[in-house]
Amino acid sequence: MPVKPPLLSVAEALKFLLKSAVPLSEIETVPTLEANGRVLATAQVSRINVPGMDNSQMDGYAVRAADCAGGETRLRVSQRIPAGHVGAALESGTAARIFTGAMVPAGADAIVMQEACEVDKDGSGDHVIVRHTPQPGEWIRCTGEDIKAASTILSAGIRLRPQELGLAASVGLAELPVLRKLRVAVFFTGDELAMPGEALKPGAIYNSNRFLLRGLLENLGCDVQDFGIVPDRLQATRETLRAAAAGRDLIITSGGVSVGEEDHVKPAVEAEGRLNMWQIAMKPGKPLAFGEVHRAGGGKAFFLGLPGNPVSTFVTFLIFVRPFLLRLQGVEQVAPRVLSMRADFNWLKADRRQEFLRARFNDKGGLDLFPHQGSGVLTSTVWGDGLIDNPPGKTIAEGDQVRFIPFDNLLN
Structure with missing residues (x-):
């Protein structure tokens, strides 16, 4: 009987992903007014003092x-x-x-x-x-009190926010060099999937992950190509992979990466490129596929296969896909800001995996926990303000300090 490989830790999987991410190199110049959310390609130096006079x-x-x-x-x-x-x-x-x-x-x-x-x-x-x-x-x-001429005002590899655009404008920069947008393809497998507006047949579900993933990608400034719902057929999946790889840097799917008879993504990716199947010691999440799909004319597109349950898709995107995308875009600092917060609840069900619990701020300066932490409970992501990063094997008692990652730090 084959021995199952040990579960990868979250840190091990993330380290491998980031090491594999090769940043984009193509640079384009865009008007400063249109550079919001783009990644700055080269450091910017002021030619003037700000203020220019007392x-x-x-x-x-x-x-x-x-x-x-x-x-x-x-x-x-x-x-x-x-x-x-x-x-x-x-x-x-x-x-x-x-x-x-x-x-x-x-x-x-x-x-x-x-x-x-x-x-x-x-x-x-x-x-x-x-x-x-x-x-x-x-x-x-005084002259030059804010900015001195010949000083660096913006470093390469940062995502430009409104405040960086204002700073660039304050020294007269009408245009900025940025890396081109990351091109990402998405598609969704499953004969059970239906789109909102369609009548649900027996056994069918609405494709919430399509809306979830597209929104997450658009928040990160990606150029998204949506191939929609692909039938549960090996040939259809392979054809979609080839089409997606032709003009994209990365392909993302949700669901279909298990080893069941109707899970065709894994053999399709292996036929069109190569695939690493990981079981990660995290909850929700666990299954994650990473690999590449070869292009007909040479080159490759990265591939990431996410689990199908909507909360698992959401959490694995935030923990793994987001930093991978940012690194591909040339961003150096990809780790989110973590807060130390007081737990105003008890969590007595320690798990051997690293848990990401949905919680929100309360008016007492602490955190409340959503009562249902299942991987299909998408309401928890709307109710919550962020994720508690709870180490493996750890219970939480009311009053304990926990690591909290606000969604504000994860969704852009």
């Missing part, structure tokens, strides 16, 4: 600090400087009305906010009474 942090009055050293001071208002305008050099013994972001005039070395001043109009012209003794440099943003 400017006011406040609406108020630009003064010479020495003119206000004696306490409450009455100064003539010699000019008015809105943002975007350049004032004249400030005369000694005068103040300039100035607005937030306006260039500080030569000769001025401090800003007094308007709340500390009182306008005094008399027959000889406008004056201001300064009721504050400023220090040199007060409320002035």
Whole structure:
């Protein structure tokens, strides 16, 4: 009787996947306005200082600090400087009305906010009474305070978020070099699958994984080609694999990777390329297939076969597929942020596998656990805020600290 191979740990499987991921090399230039979610191909250096000149942090009055050293001071208002305008050099013994972001005039070395001043109009012209003794440099943003010319502002291998786009725009970068989008194919096997809107025949189920996987891939900026539901036939599965490999970097399926008579994905991939079948010590999840499908003209597309239960599909995607995709896209930092949180529940059913439990924040600063942790309970993924990463063989008592990975860190 053949001996079953030992279960791989989550860490071992993830290490193998990431080692196999060869990042994309094709670079394209896109407008900065259209670069959200893309991976930056090369580091970006600022050609300018930000701010480009000393400017006011406040609406108020630009003064010479020495003119206000004696306490409450009455100064003539010699000019008015809105943002975007350049004032004249400030005369000694005068103040300039100035607005937030306006260039500080030569000769001025401090800003007094308007709340500390009182306008005094008399027959000889406008004056201001300064009721504050400023220090040199007060409320002035200095040239290059945020960014110095020739400094690196963005590193290669990061996924661009709105804040990175704003930073790029602040130094005048109208375009950014990014890696091309990852091309991913998906298809779903099973004669029992139906699409929403269709009548369910006896024994049929709606194909929730199609919507789940496409949404996850689109959140990660992938160019998705959906081959839909493929009949449970070996030849149909092989034909779909060949078509998917022709123009894609990665093929993802859910279900059909077991060894039953109606599970045709495993022999189809082995016929069209090669396959590693893993049993992983995790719950939910366990079965995961990784390999490659050869292209007719040379080259290959990676293949990942996920389990068919929807929660298993969801969790294995987040734990394995997400970091693999990010590494293919050239992202260096692929590990999610993990929080140490207090468990406000008891979990007394220790499992020999590493568990990923659906939980959510409560208003007491701790975590509540979804009562049903089955691999088909998709409602747990909607109810929850993230996954508790529970080591093998560990129970959880109320008050224990647990490792919690928020979905916010896993879904983009």
